[in-house]
Amino acid sequence: MTGANAPAQLEASNLSLSFGGLSVLKDIGAVFQSGEITGLIGPNGAGKTSLFNCLAGLYRPQQGSIRFAGTDFGALPTTQRARHGMARSFQHVALCPDLTAIENVMFGLSRLGRSGWAGALLGLKLARTEEADARHRAEQALKKLGIADIANMLPAELPPGILRLVEIARAIAGTPKILLLDEPAAGLNAAETRELTRVLHQLRTPDLVMVVVEHDMDLIMEICDRIYVLNFGKLIAHGTPDAVRSDPEVARIYLGEDDD
């Protein structure tokens, strides 16, 4: 049970997932604490993206449960998880090309709006107030990530590193309780990755559960408080970055240090 003052945690228990006869997750248990950044790592095909997608609601595991703050997330579709405070970024940037950067971030706040269709079409006061508030919050999110100057630019006009940050701004604008980041450093150069590292450190708050899937080991070791390592759908190690780094199983299987 989660106590009233206990930090919220996202908890996956006994998760198993298969596609046809292919088992991609086998009896996975993991706890993602608020106030921490938790990394999911593993070689290609390890199952980390499958686990990530189970958390996000894209995949429905055949067995096991996902719970957050007393709510059974396993039974909720993706849209409902968003209403419970889950937000995410995508491995392949998924911004709307017709919207400016700030409008894309404002979209991240749309679920919080209360104005109806009449407000949308007629510009009633509530709708205008909400839009002004959303624009302000979106500006704050862009400012927090240091990219306020590109607010009115379209995604096609922006480099990959900035697009990643716009996606993260969209995810954090609504003050989520769970933030899932899917390979945020994919396609970034060294300078952009350094900037991303700074930003991710900055996002850490006591009430936020952050989960990061990433191939860039330097980034993961730098930002994470806890790391789960998967291989062939099984959890092979977890702990602090130092503990994972020194785990012989991880070194042998994941980092490729063979004994022979």
Next chain:
Amino acid sequence: MSERPWLLGASALLVIALIALPLAIQGFWLYSLGLCFANGLGVLAVTFLVRYAGEVSIGHSFFVAAGAYTVAIADRSFGLSALVSVWPAIALGVLLGIGFAFPSRKLSGIYLAVTTMALALALPELILQAGPWTGGFEGLYVSRELLPGVPKPLQQYYFALAALVVATAMLGRFRQSRQGLALLTARSHPAAAEAFGVGRDWARVSAMGISGGLGAASGAALAFTSSTVSPNSFTLWTSIFLLVGSVVSVYGLTLGRALLGGAFVTLVPQLLAGSGDWIPILYGVALLAVILAGHYLPRWRAAGRSAS
């Protein structure tokens, strides 16, 4: 964002010019421009679906007919003017859009387009089967005036113009709304939209509902502007021409673009009316010319700007 003040200014000037136009023209051209405005609304209905749902319809004559017959039946059976009956007509269009979208919400691309075509194909027969209400082959006459004392041609012109101006203003507003942002994101990245609480089914049904309402508004304006409704006005070709108008307008939702699409749908066939057997060929040439101009002119302008 930077284009908006310019766009608003141009739209305002265009509206003023269109309001003043009856001082300079009358008769056939006044009537034709009223039809342009009404057809412009139909073009907007198709374009809205393209822009906000990424889908193509070749069955929007169904929603146009729903609006037109609502106005005509309200006129004949209930003695209501178009100023009153346009609202239930739009509501019916929205409901029909939602009613069509819900069962077809999982369809997309060519499958949805063919499904909308079924609406257009079934429509004339539906109208004939409802003969006691719809007037069958002969159709209905819309006679009731909006403002007694004002010449009927002016009423028809201004009614259609007002409907088009209001619709484009509302669509401009909608683009800024949270619902507008949600529909655009759901169109380009459905998974991203769902991750932020916007279901793809909701997006599809909503877009089709608004599109249906716009289609019905077009029908209401057509019924009052042309004074008659009959099955011949709502065939599969009507739907196809609305789609052509949408392409010609380069899928624009502004007043100018809607006028361009509406004018192509309305005026080009009239201008070519005296060309006999050459009509289809000349229509094709005109269509090609407008589409190529819409495709290349922005590029030439952009190239010119970067060179200067």
